[in-house]
Amino acid sequence: MTDKTAHTGNTGGGDVRLSGISKTYGSFTAVHPLDLTIPQGSFFALLGASGCGKTTTLRMIAGLEDPTTGTVFLGDRDVTDLPPYKRPVNTVFQSYALFPHMDIFENIAFGLRRRGIKSVKPQVDEMIELVQLGEHAHKKPHQLSGGQQQRVAVARALINHPQVLLLDEPLGALDLKLRRQMQLELKRIQTEVGITFVHVTHDQEEAMTMADQVAVMNGGRVEQLGAPADLYENPQTTFVANFLGTSNLIEAEVVETGGDVLVTAGGGKLRVPGERCTSAVRAGGKVLVGVRPEKISLTHADDADEIAAGRNRVTGRIADSSFIGVSTQYVVNSPAGAELQVYEQNIERDSRLVPGTEVVLHWNPAHTFGLDAAQSLLAGTVGDAGAETVEDAA
Amino acid sequence: MSTTLVKETPPIEEPVLRKLSTRRRLVPYWLLLPGIVWLLVFFALPMVYQASTSVQTGSLEQGFEVTWHFATYWDAFQEYWPQFVRSLLYAGTATLLCLLLGYPLAYLIAFKAGRWRNLLLVLVIAPFFTSFLIRTLAWKTILADDSLVVDALNTLHVLDVTSWLGWTEGDRVLATPMAVVAGLTYNFLPFMILPLYTSLERIDGRLHEAAQDLYASPATTFRKVTFPLSMPGVVSGTLLTFIPASGDYVNAELLGSTDTKMVGNVIQSQFLRVLDYPTAAALSFILMAVVLLMVTVYIRRAGTEDLV
Numbered sequence: 147m148t149d150k151t152a153h154t155g156n157t158g159g160g161d162v163r164l165s166g167i168s169k170t171y172g173s174f175t176a177v178h179p180l181d182l183t184i185p186q187g188s189f190f191a192l193l194g195a196s197g198c199g200k201t202t203t204l205r206m207i208a209g210l211e212d213p214t215t216g217t218v219f220l221g222d223r224d225v226t227d228l229p230p231y232k233r234p235v236n237t238v239f240q241s242y243a244l245f246p247h248m249d250i251f252e253n254i255a256f257g258l259r260r261r262g263i264k265s266v267k268p269q270v271d272e273m274i275e276l277v278q279l280g281e282h283a284h285k286k287p288h289q290l291s292g293g294q295q296q297r298v299a300v301a302r303a304l305i306n307h308p309q310v311l312l313l314d315e316p317l318g319a320l321d322l323k324l325r326r327q328m329q330l331e332l333k334r335i336q337t338e339v340g341i342t343f344v345h346v347t348h349d350q351e352e353a354m355t356m357a358d359q360v361a362v363m364n365g366g367r368v369e370q371l372g373a374p375a376d377l378y379e380n381p382q383t384t385f386v387a388n389f390l391g392t393s394n395l396i397e398a399e400v401v402e403t404g405g406d407v408l409v410t411a412g413g414g415k416l417r418v419p420g421e422r423c424t425s426a427v428r429a430g431g432k433v434l435v436g437v438r439p440e441k442i443s444l445t446h447a448d449d450a451d452e453i454a455a456g457r458n459r460v461t462g463r464i465a466d467s468s469f470i471g472v473s474t475q476y477v478v479n480s481p482a483g484a485e486l487q488v489y490e491q492n493i494e495r496d497s498r499l500v501p502g503t504e505v506v507l508h509w510n511p512a513h514t515f516g517l518d519a520a521q522s523l524l525a526g527t528v529g530d531a532g533a534e535t536v537e538d539a540a
Numbered sequence: 541m542s543t544t545l546v547k548e549t550p551p552i553e554e555p556v557l558r559k560l561s562t563r564r565r566l567v568p569y570w571l572l573l574p575g576i577v578w579l580l581v582f583f584a585l586p587m588v589y590q591a592s593t594s595v596q597t598g599s600l601e602q603g604f605e606v607t608w609h610f611a612t613y614w615d616a617f618q619e620y621w622p623q624f625v626r627s628l629l630y631a632g633t634a635t636l637l638c639l640l641l642g643y644p645l646a647y648l649i650a651f652k653a654g655r656w657r658n659l660l661l662v663l664v665i666a667p668f669f670t671s672f673l674i675r676t677l678a679w680k681t682i683l684a685d686d687s688l689v690v691d692a693l694n695t696l697h698v699l700d701v702t703s704w705l706g707w708t709e710g711d712r713v714l715a716t717p718m719a720v721v722a723g724l725t726y727n728f729l730p731f732m733i734l735p736l737y738t739s740l741e742r743i744d745g746r747l748h749e750a751a752q753d754l755y756a757s758p759a760t761t762f763r764k765v766t767f768p769l770s771m772p773g774v775v776s777g778t779l780l781t782f783i784p785a786s787g788d789y790v791n792a793e794l795l796g797s798t799d800t801k802m803v804g805n806v807i808q809s810q811f812l813r814v815l816d817y818p819t820a821a822a823l824s825f826i827l828m829a830v831v832l833l834m835v836t837v838y839i840r841r842a843g844t845e846d847l848v
Contacts, residue, residue: 210749230752243750247768256764260755302754 160186160221162207162310162342167216169202176202178366179215184310184344184359186221189336191345191357195389199366200346201240204312207344209233220309231260236303237312241319242295244287250274250298251283257306269305276335277301293324300332304339311336313345317352329356350390354378362386364526378438382424384517387436388526394442395523396435396460396483400427407516409433412481416458416514423516432519439487441513444476446496447504457508462486464503474499478507594821604817616822620806624830627802630717631786634724638732638781639774641725646736646773647766651745664733672727676794679723683713683795690714715797723791731780739773740766775842779835786831803827 162184169177177199184190192200205211207218209230218226225233236257244253254273255266263269274283277297279290287295296316303311313332317325333356336343347353353360354374361371362385370377370386381387384395398409398416407418407427416435420427427433437458445453453459462480474495476488488507490499499505594612598604617624649660667675682689690713693699702708707718743766751761767774789804796802803823810820 208753210753229757230749231755231757235753237750237753239746239750241744241746243744243746245747245750245765247765256751256756257754260760306754 160309160342161219162344163219164203164207165217165219167203167206167213167218169199169206169211170214175366177206177213180368182361182368182371184342186342187340188358189333189343189345189356191347191353191360192363193347193350193353193360193389194363195348198363200348200363201314203363204237204314204344204346207310208235208237208312210237234309235312236306236308236310237314238296238299238303238316240315242287242299242316244295244298244302246287249284249286250279250290253287253298254302254305256302261306273301273305276304292319293328296320296328297331300335304335304341307339308341310342310344313343315346315348317347317349325352332356354390362389364389380422380515381436381517383525384434384521384523385526387515387517388524392439392487393436394439394483394486395517396437396486397519397523398433398435398482400429400431400433403427403429406511407433409435409516411435412460412483414460414482416460416482417511418514418516419512422514425516425518427516434517434519434521434523436515436517437509437513439475440473440489442486442488442507442509444478444488444490444496444499445506445508446498447506450506453506453508456511458511458514460486460507462505462507464499464501464505466501467499478505480507590821590824593817594825596818600815609818612818612822613826616819617826620803620823623801623803623806624827626800627786627804627827628830628834630721630724630792630800630802631782631788633721634728634785635732635778635782637721637725638729639778642729642732642736642777643774646733646740649733649737650740650743661737664730664737667730672790673794676723676727676790679719679726680714680794683719683722685712685714714795715800717796717800719795720792720800720802723795724785724788727788727791728781728785731784732777735776735780736770736773739770739776743769771842775839778838783831783835787827 162182164180164182164184166179166181167177168175168179180203182203192203194200202211206213209225209228209232213226216226217224220234245256248256251270251274255270258266258269271283274280277300279294279297279301282290282294287298290298296319299316316332317328320328329352332343332345345353345356354377357374359372360374360377362369362377364385370382372380377386378390381390381393384393387393387395396411396416398411400407400409401415402408403420405420407420407423409416409418418433418435423433425433447461450461460480460482462478462482464476465479465485466477468475469492471492473489473491476490476499478486478488480486486507592606593604595606595608595610596604597607597609597612645664649657649664653660681687684690690699690711693702693713694711699708699711699713702718703710707721708716713719713722747765747769748761751765752758756764786802787804789802789808792800792802792805793808807820807823807827810816810823814820
């Protein structure tokens with residue numbers, strides 16, 4: 147184990163590199179040829195709805211699935227043909243897959259024993275302490291709660307100091323509160339041990355809170371890769387714009403290009419920074435204009451004069467509003483687009499903003515992004531078939 | 541409106557409630573009744589009857605009388621202990637062979653058979669569609685002196701080895717210990733395969749993946765995960781094979797000779813031919829006691845408190 151830690155330490159070149167890997171089952175392609183580099187020591191999330199190929203990708207890294215094409219590299223080593231038990235990679239399974247006939251101690255010691263390590267006790271005890279299961283060491287897995295089992299699963303994998311730790315929806319079975327707690331816990335452990343974590347999840351909030359880098363997958367392909375904030379602020383596709391948080395997407399026609407792009411939608415004019423358009427725009431062409439709900443301010447139509455010049459404006463009528471506490475969420479219908487979402491902080495609430503009120507939506511043009519109009523407006527929304535946030539049957 | 545509703549429903553009176561709960565409490569006993577009656581009439585009573593027979597003396601002509609003659613037990617054991625030892629040996633060997641043959645098959649059906657699974661399971665129990673006796677008689681033909689099987693074993697010089705070991709005699713298989721053990725193995729194999737299959741099939745396939753992910757080769761995965769988790773099936777399979785096999789007399793009768801008599805054959809002939817009922821009954825009780833003792837030790841050793 148010690149020599150393993152030594153060469154997986156900080157020697158660099160410990161990246162996980164997937165080169166053109168794909169997986170097909172009969173005529174169904176689970177993963178299209180994929181190139182991906184997961185930097186050493188990072189917390190990397192594969193995010194997507196069920197059936198998007200994220201778990202298959204993870205299993206190919208673990209060696210539990212043979213890629214149809216392509217190569218898996220760990221550092222400079224080609225591990226494509228290595229069986230799982232010869233890969234310096236460990237997995238935390240979705241259902242934990244703890245050995246029911248062994249107690250917690252033996253479950254955690256399993257990997258060490260298989261590698262012929264004689265005195266496992268100090269290490270196992272230390273790991274049991276790390277995951278705070280001290281008094282449960284000699285219980286069987288079925289005597290523990292879901293959260294405790296989950297910690298055992300993490301400990302059982304981590305004790306081997308793998309080069310990469312793979313997490314397959316490890317929090318899926320936990321209730322919301324425990325989930326949030328375990329997210330922070332996992333993040334803390336990752337920072338502490340410095341091992342590369344690859345985390346598969348369908349929960350965009352989980353991916354964003356935990357990961358340094360997120361790859362959003364859809365239909366067996368990586369739609370977009372980047373830091374959470376970057377993905378959120380600069381979605382490149384409608385799928386990412388809708389799957390990560392909520393976006394208002396407005397179909398618009400390009401009027402003028404050069405510097406800012408000027409577009410018209412529903413009679414109004416909007417500005418989009420040229421560099422924030424993902425595809426080439428030309429005058430007369432179509433573009434999807436996007437803006438996040440929390441970037442938009444809402445002003446009563448009577449006060450429209452007070453809005454600073456140079457902001458993008460859309461007029462509309464409030465269709466619905468719901469008070470969340472910290473904020474109020476409005477749904478506004480406008481000629482530019484139906485059901486535009488607006489999240490207003492409840493700092494100074496304008497009591498006139500009730501359903502039926504004529505309002506002006508306005509925002510800083512810098513917060514506007516432009517997407518290729520050839521895509522479906524609804525990709526990645528809850529109703530979209532490809533993006534149900536329903537969990538796989540466990 | 542809700543108040544009127546409450547008024548319309550008459551309150552349930554105390555005695556009615558009590559009657560209901562009494563009835564509910566009795567339900568489990570009613571459900572147990574048929575089974576208990578059955579066991580009383582067809583298990584407990586015959587046991588008592590046999591126990592009394594075993595301490596009787598007399599003859600068929602003069603009639604039998606309870607004289608608390610426990611010496612029958614000792615006499616019977618002294619006279620027939622070789623058959624006892626032989627029974628346990630044959631049954632043990634057959635059980636081991638069933639395990640060795642049945643485990644791979646059960647494993648294959650549980651994990652590798654895919655859509656053939658149900659067909660294979662039907663094939664496992666298919667022999668039951670024929671009578672036990674007919675099946676065993678068929679083995680008489682299979683193992684006959686000029687049969688294909690015996691010819692093949694002869695040509696391969698297998699029989700030279702088995703004869704040297706004392707399992708067969710010369711170039712014959714029929715009427716030898718091997719024939720009896722082969723018959724027992726064949727007849728009880730499904731009783732081994734089915735419980736093994738059930739417990740293997742229950743094992744979560746992800747545990748295999750988890751083991752392999754934690755550096756266990758397929759062989760180690762089997763040794764450390766699959767086999768321990770299939771222990772319930774191993775225990776119940778071996779019990780279901782060993783217990784009936786140790787009392788069996790059909791295989792030894794049809795496939796064996798006088799030198800391969802098992803205790804079942806002795807009991808049968810004491811009851812039906814010699815008509816020495818006390819000895820037969822005593823032998824039955826000795827066999828039962830020996831098997832019970834062995835099973836208890838076995839279950840203790842196998843450490844399967846949560847299975848049986």
